Amino acid sequence: MIKDDTMATLDRVVRGFCRLKNLNEVGTGDGFAIHFEEWEWEVGVGLYGFWRYAQFCEDAALQRSILAWYEQQIAKGLPAIQINTTAPMIALALVAGHHQRPDLLATVNDWADALLRDLPRTEEGGFQHVVKEQPNTGQLWDDTLFMTCLFLGVAGIVLKRRDLIDEAGYQFLLHTRYLSDPASGLWYHGWTFVDKHHFAGAFWARGNAWVTVAIPEFIELMGEHLDAGIRRYLAQVVARQVRTLCACQADNGMWHTVLDDPLSPQESSATAGIAWGMLRGVRMGILDDAVAVHALRAFDAVLARIDDGGIVLEASRGTMLGWDIQYYCDIAMAPVPYAQALTMLLLLEVEQGNWLGTTR
Template sequence: MNKQQQMTTLDRVVRGFCRLKNLDEVGVGNGFAINFEEWEWEIGVGLYGFWRFAEHQQDAALQQSILAWYEGQIARGLPEMQINTTAPMIALALVAGHHQRQDLLETVNDWADALLRDLPKTEEGGFQHVVKEQPNTGQLWDDTLFMTCLFLGVAGIVLKRRDLIDEASYQFLLHTRYLSDPVSGLWYHGWTFVDKHHFAGAFWARGNAWITVAIPEFIALMGEHLDASVRRYLSQVVSRQVRSLCELQAENGMWYTVLDDPLSPQESSATAGIAWGMLRGIRMGILDASVSAHALRAFEAVMARIDDEGIVREASRGTMLGWDIQYYCDIAMAPVPYAQALTILLLLEYEQGGWLSAD
């Protein structure tokens, strides 16, 4: 893919993201105004990708589009704080810091304080994966690190609060202890302190993708503010995970919904996330350059699943913790903002990592 092809594809995927109104609902607009109406994790990941695109383009109009969405949501009233409703706060913290908007910084600060004070904790002080559907008492989920802990770290940077960075670091370490398989380095979807097990014991692909992207992003976002020992440890964690991911990649470049079950459906949001995390890790020097062959094969597979309207196909809907493997296999496919965002970030990384062809 050359520069022109990359920009054309990127533009199409961004426009596809902006056309999404809600889950399973694609609008007809063709601009860069955000139409998604619900403040939830799905749009939170999407906004992070959109913000990175706007920042990369140095486009004030795109940045204003994001700001307008947040202002409208805040005026309407933010939902109750929990894990998934924290995801949109990641981009808000970046927007507030970029524009130095004191009102938005206050919103970020209040939300961060509420997380520390009010979010139920598991044993050992883990962030309980509370969602609107259920409290998930005593449960750690791998999604939490992207949805909540990236925000906490970014909030620590823009608010100059060391306590937030330290708490985010602790959550990464604690989740690694209970969710990372010591044999393969792959991550389980969840752990319960109540019954002491990993539910279905599934190595869920998108859950693993959240880790492949969250660790390099956390290290990059925190920069010099991250303890060297934490940086070194997390770098080894993701490197070990990626070695196993390379072994489990399908011949066509995709990953299966359940990584070690080739009978489960292949899934594009996980594939885009894993590929992005791999290329990001290579550029940062965390991952070995040999990983690039797997990442580039995945890149081509994702590109092949973008339709003419810029919608990334073969992405699965939101997924709760499953009690058996079949549950993960039965999750429906749909147009979703996070597949758009992960593909946007993959396309940006493809350019920034110097993978574009000269012709």
Template sequence: MKNTGDISRLLSSVSLGLARLKGMNETAPLAGGRFTIQFDEWDWEVGVGLYGLLRYAELSGDEDLIASIAAWYDWQIERGLPPRQVNSTSPMLALSILIDHVDRPDWQALVQDWADWLVSGLAKTEDGGFQHVVKERMNDGELWDDTLFMTCLFLARAGKRFNRADWIDEAVHQFLVHTRYLGDPVSGLWYHGWTFNGRHNFAKAFWARGNSWITVAVPELIALVGDAMPPFAKRFLQSVLRSQVSALETLQRDDGIFFTLLDDSQSPVETSATAGFAYGILRAIDIGLLPEKYRPIADKAFQAVIARIGEDGIVLEVSDGTPMGHDLDFYRRIPNVPAPYGQALVMLLLVETLSGRKKMERLRSTRMAGAE
């Protein structure tokens, strides 16, 4: 798929698929026959989806879509937000960007208050890591790779938006702490979790979507923070990302897809992780974090992903939300469901691909004009 029109149409289809999701594994017709975000719960699944949707709206300049996103936030905030924890922080990332488009001082105040809570109120582990507290449990002493996407991108963006260097520093610190305990120096891949209660990595699972959160989060952090990123941290995270992507290159199936357990070809294939890997690699190449030699990984993954988008725009072979597994069979048994994060990671990939193709078209046009 090379044509920008085809990619745009596919993006529209996947975004409509997201709008149809009312809950995990629950789809419905579009509300009133128009684009309305119907997802009922304020939590991580929709938070990732909203970020993908907002990136699409910004690329396309779609003010109606931005208004639909704002309407969802209005509805949720008015009805009352859930207790603050790692996963309920995820929707704050899109909100911290939406305030650039919508004049809502109350939302700006919420963004600042929530960012301050992350630093001062969220439970911390040894070494000051963000404990992966979720609505179901405290996960005492546990670090999960999901945390970096769910909390730290928002914290860094809020720090940049409100000129709070301390928030940016805390977000960067979390990346360093999580790398220490979750990054495997032998393979370059990331374990799903670490616990200080026993000091181990649970099942030692190289879980695909968990790894993809890292592939996405590293370039996103650097892009969101820009020149406020400490040079030493950028250099360090660049090397971490390169080690991971080098490992991914050896584990990708011939058709471009990745397995739920990256190093286990008997585990199911997984589309959302594959989309996350492709997006993160393309994003990293675009901002100069990775060299061009890694582009074929993303190109192969892109073809695998678009082959798994249904005619109704729902992304197929996306595994359900995955708590910490204590054995590898746990990950092999995770069922597939329609999920907003699956839609979102595919949307991010399509947005990045479309943006890249448009840049190439502009460059060719400029060259042709110069030749005349």
């Protein structure tokens, strides 16, 4: 793929994101207005990718379309605060900081305060993975780092609140302690303080992808505001994880839904996220240069799974904690906004890092 093709594919994937109305519902429009109706984690990840794309293109019209979606949602009334409903707040914090809108900054501040004050905690002060379906008492999930902790860190930057940055850093450390396997560096999907186990013990691919992307993003977004010791520690955590991810990559460049089970389905949103995090980490200097070869193989594999309408195929739907490996294998595939977003961000990284100009 040449440079112009990368941008054309990126444009197609962004338009595909904008056509999504709800899970597994694809509209027919071809513009850049956002039609997704539900304020949840699925669109939150998508909005983060869309905002990064709008900034990269320096496109004021795209930025306004994101702002318009948030204004409509706020006017309608925001949902109850929990882990997954915090995901759309990541891009809102960036939008509020970019536009310096006092009303939006106040919304970001109120949400951050409510998280610290009201979100149930596990032992040792972890963010309990509360979702609309269930409270998940005493549980830590790897998704939380992207869905909630990135928001707290960004909110700390735009609001100039050290307490939010420190809390986000602590959550990264605590989740690493209980979810990262010390032998392989791969991450379990969840941990329960109630029964003291990792449920199915699954190394779920998309859960690992959230870690591969969240750690470099957190380090980069926090910049000099992140404690040097935490930065050094998290860089080592993701480097160890990535070494094992490289070893379990399939021959065609994809990763399987359960990373160490080659009979489980291959999954494109995880593959896009892992590849993006890898390239981002190499460019930041926290991952070894040799990792890029694996990431670019994954990039080619994801490209082969984008249809003519810009929809990323072979992405699995939202996934609760499973009690056995078969549960993860049975998750249905569907057009989902987070697959669009992770692919957008991968394509953006390939463009920004000039990865196609490097030796492959």
